[in-house]
Amino acid sequence: MTELLAGPSDTAIYQPGEPFTAPELAVLRAEGALRIVLPGAYVCAARPDTAEVRTAAVASFLGPRLREAAVIGRLTAAWVHGCHPLPAELELLVARFHRLPLRRGDLGISLHECVLGDDDVLRIGRMQVTTPVRTALDVAFHAPPGPARRVLARMLGTGRIACNREELVAAIEATGRRPGKRAALDLVHGLPHLAAVP
Incomplete structure (x- = not known):
């Protein structure tokens, strides 16, 4: 074999x-x-262990329509970018009012409807993934506080990830009136300023 x-x-x-x-x-x-x-x-x-291998693994759980329509997001995108441990659930972002059937394997799969701009996504291997800045934004708004702090500290504290504190704060500020905005800003401002995280 x-x-x-x-x-x-x-x-x-x-x-x-x-x-x-x-x-x-x-x-x-x-x-x-x-x-x-x-x-x-x-x-x-x-x-x-590369981002391409990780997106290929995510793609292997999805049918062809969902592979094309979905974007890997939130904590799953943080995992693809190397800033979060193995996810217990695949978090996928889809366009508003766009529902597709899921193929479930050993992992849970959750769909979240949202609007993504061209600058919010990039293609890595077989699938689209949110950019580091969009991933950090989504984690700040949607992840539980403990994992969010760990992921954001890692994303903002390493030179390997194209995301910095100023970009993230600007992205949060640009969301306009939105529930959770103050909590997201407090989370980011409360993170220690780290030179680098290995």
Whole structure:
């Protein structure tokens, strides 16, 4: 079985079914040939943990229509950007009044209707993801306070992520009259000023 994993270095995601059953995937993981990207989604262990691999894993849980229509957002986008642990639920953003059927695997999937501008999204591998600034904005408004503080401290404290405190404050201010705006600003202003987070 391991010979099938030794091909080109693509972002092939393996889930129970074809070509491997769930027990075979468990054996391949135990042997070190595969690693888990998301619960129920595996990748060749030799593949680096990149944003492209993570978006491929998310895409593997979705049908083709939802893959094209949805944008990875909120804490799931923070995970794609490397600033949050493995999510327990996939959070996807869709256009207003746009509902699509979900294919559920081992993860919960939640859809959130919202308006996204062209500057709010970028394509990483197989799917669109909110930009770091839009991700930080959504986390400030929608994530529970504990995870939000951790994610935002990491996003604002590393040079790898194209997001800084001033951009985030400006993005929050630009939202106009919106519930939770004061709490989001207080959250960001309350974060320590860090030089870098490894």
